[in-house]
Amino acid sequence: MALGFAVYTLRDPSPMKFCFALTLCAVGSIQATTHEGLLPVHRFYDLDGELDRTAWGAALGELGLEAVRGPISAGSQPGHTFVALRCPADLAEKTLRKRLKRTGVKVQPLAWMAFDDCTGNEGQLPNFGTDFAGRDHVLGMSGHILWYDRVGDRTQFFVLPGKIKPKDIAKRYEKLFEPFGGGTLGPVARDTITWELAQPLEPKFGRKLQRAIAKLDGVEEVQLDAASGRLEVIASLAELSVSGEAGTSSGVGPPRWTWSTNDLFELLHAEGAVPAPASKPEGH
16 A cells, blocks of 8 residues: 655644654654554543553553543542543444443543634632642533643643534633633634645546545545645544644643544545655655
């Protein structure tokens, strides 16, 4: 299976470490190498109950999982733990959840969304000690919000799927911060993915492929130049069930999550529109 380079342009200009298909080539861009599998994905869960660390570690090892954020808890949510798991792409979510339940906790999958250009931070909010700090005020905006992280000027929320919309979170956030110096969530974050296909496409087929890509989860805009084979996809980071690989703005702290390109990759290969042979992006 031939896979070519993909320049992955994000609002965050920091380098990110990708495995399998992607290898770091420069700040702000990533180069894909030939591979036989899909990229790992990240899934997010709320764990309800006392976590047995030994049983938990055994479950992760058995399924080939890695906890890249958490398990971590907030003082205002006793008995609840948030975790982000790096998972093999071919591991069914149902299988994963069933195995995690055997550790003795209730397992709730979470959707995630991200906002850029955010103002306001936890330090502005009243702190009542370890049981109710700044984070707890934000989590308290809605019982549907199970976790959130701030990474630079990006705010990421992890919520019960289908229970709360980005616009509702933004309104509650602004209302929360209004008495404490103000704060707003910016626009829903977007990722831009640019790939070069191996060869030009027939115009009719190019239009068909463009319509199919537009139906993928999170996709807002698609530009496909059939003559050159250049593909650009803009995806919204709102109400997504998985994330692609991620990095941080400073190399430390919570990850900045990204749109997973696996569905796009599978669609292209199913249609025979393979990316071009790997080459280094111009200027790097």
